[in-house]
Amino acid sequence: MTRHSGMLNVECRAPGPPGGEGLSLRAGNSTVPRCSFSTRSGGSLSRGYGPLSRSAFPVPASHLRRGVTLVELLVTMVIIALIAAAIMGTASAAIEHGRRSHTQQLITRIHTLLMERWASYESRRVEIDPRLVQQINVSFPETTPAGRQLRGQAMADLRLLGLRELIRYEMPDRFVDFGSFGSSPSLHTPYVLESPPALAQMYFRRVAQAGANIDNQDAECLYMVVMFATADGEARTLFSSKDIADTDEDGLPEFIDGWGKSIGWVRWAPGFVSDLQPLDPTTGLHSGEADHDPFDVYRRDQQGVINPPATQFPKDVAAHIQSIRQRNNSDLVSAYRLTPLVYSDGPDGESGIYRVPTGNFVEQVPALDPYAIRPQAQYQYGTIAFPELAKDNIHNHLIEY
Numbered sequence: 001m002t003r004h005s006g007m008l009n010v011e012c013r014a015p016g017p018p019g020g021e022g023l024s025l026r027a028g029n030s031t032v033p034r035c036s037f038s039t040r041s042g043g044s045l046s047r048g049y050g051p052l053s054r055s056a057f058p059v060p061a062s063h064l065r066r067g068v069t070l071v072e073l074l075v076t077m078v079i080i081a082l083i084a085a086a087i088m089g090t091a092s093a094a095i096e097h098g099r100r101s102h103t104q105q106l107i108t109r110i111h112t113l114l115m116e117r118w119a120s121y122e123s124r125r126v127e128i129d130p131r132l133v134q135q136i137n138v139s140f141p142e143t144t145p146a147g148r149q150l151r152g153q154a155m156a157d158l159r160l161l162g163l164r165e166l167i168r169y170e171m172p173d174r175f176v177d178f179g180s181f182g183s184s185p186s187l188h189t190p191y192v193l194e195s196p197p198a199l200a201q202m203y204f205r206r207v208a209q210a211g212a213n214i215d216n217q218d219a220e221c222l223y224m225v226v227m228f229a230t231a232d233g234e235a236r237t238l239f240s241s242k243d244i245a246d247t248d249e250d251g252l253p254e255f256i257d258g259w260g261k262s263i264g265w266v267r268w269a270p271g272f273v274s275d276l277q278p279l280d281p282t283t284g285l286h287s288g289e290a291d292h293d294p295f296d297v298y299r300r301d302q303q304g305v306i307n308p309p310a311t312q313f314p315k316d317v318a319a320h321i322q323s324i325r326q327r328n329n330s331d332l333v334s335a336y337r338l339t340p341l342v343y344s345d346g347p348d349g350e351s352g353i354y355r356v357p358t359g360n361f362v363e364q365v366p367a368l369d370p371y372a373i374r375p376q377a378q379y380q381y382g383t384i385a386f387p388e389l390a391k392d393n394i395h396n397h398l399i400e401y
Contacts, residue, residue: 289302
């Protein structure tokens with residue numbers, strides 16, 4: 001078969017049997033043809049057997065690419081690395097934001113429940129031990145106007161101490177607030193109250209059964225207070241399983257923040273400066289005059305109060321009265337409004353806050369004076385002793401709460 005295409009004459013034949021003629025190549029035939037090329041004038045270009053090779057139609061060598069150069073590979077790797085870094089950075093920031101947001105929401109819920117309980121103490125009845133009342137009657141007979149006045153002042157002092165003791169029993173931030181835990185655990189005998197409240201007795205049983213590990217006392221107490229003293233005992237329904245863990249595996253759960261660390265608290269944090277506990281701009285101190293302790297309705301914990309002297313009170317409460325009198329008139333610190341401090345250490349795991357020591361179960365200060373300066377450290381509880389560590393804390397002492 002012969003075809004003409006421009007000036008090129010192509011003839012293709014398949015070889016046949018000896019002595020016979022070759023077969024013409026048809027489309028789709030797999031037989032390898034014998035091809036000859038010639039110009040119309042008869043000049044031969046090439047001749048041979050086999051398929052047409054690319055050399056018959058040469059392509060300039062500069063257009064052929066067998067791979068990529070090292071520079072191109074490096075540029076590609078750099079671009080991929082930049083994209084990966086951007087994605088990882090964005091993801092890491094989103095995860096960190098999620099942890100902070102979760103922690104803030106959790107602390108908000110805890111704060112709301114605690115403050116409902118906290119406000120209830122402004123109207124709570126205080127059952128003072130009748131034996132103390134009898135001793136006050138003996139020490140301050142009402143046979144004279146002066147005696148009646150001193151007795152009224154002494155009873156107001158006892159009521160304030162009794163209310164603080166009730167709060168301490170029912171909203172503990174350490175185990176020693178309601179019991180002693182050693183080789184022979186025992187529930188504390190009250191200083192002022194007639195008997196320990198039922199909540200304190202339940203706390204004691206739970207801690208005694210668990211073995212009273214000294215670690216995470218504040219966090220474990222916070223969990224018990226929220227679960228059993230708020231929301232009519234239904235607080236558990238307000239929290240999911242990811243909000244709760246037992247980080248020290250002692251059988252006493254804690255609330256945990258977005259980083260898996262226990263959320264702590266200080267019931268009385270007089271040293272903490274915040275939107276809720278601001279300093280007086282004139283004196284640079286917390287002001288008991290501008291915002292006095294709402295639980296001290298008779299203003300017994302303020303400067304100028306000296307009677308009755310602490311020595312005239314029964315022995316069990318004399319130390320607490322003495323602490324208050326001395327603070328009022330020597331340290332010039334009157335009682336001001338306190339808000340429980342609930343906080344997360346944040347990403348660094350350190351709060352920088354001077355808080356209740358948890359290394360032992362020994363009471364170190366008069367238990368019924370929330371504003372006392374702690375010995376040796378010379379701090380009030382809640383003071384930020386290490387500001388650098390406290391920068392990333394998350395807490396409830398913000399005005400929006």
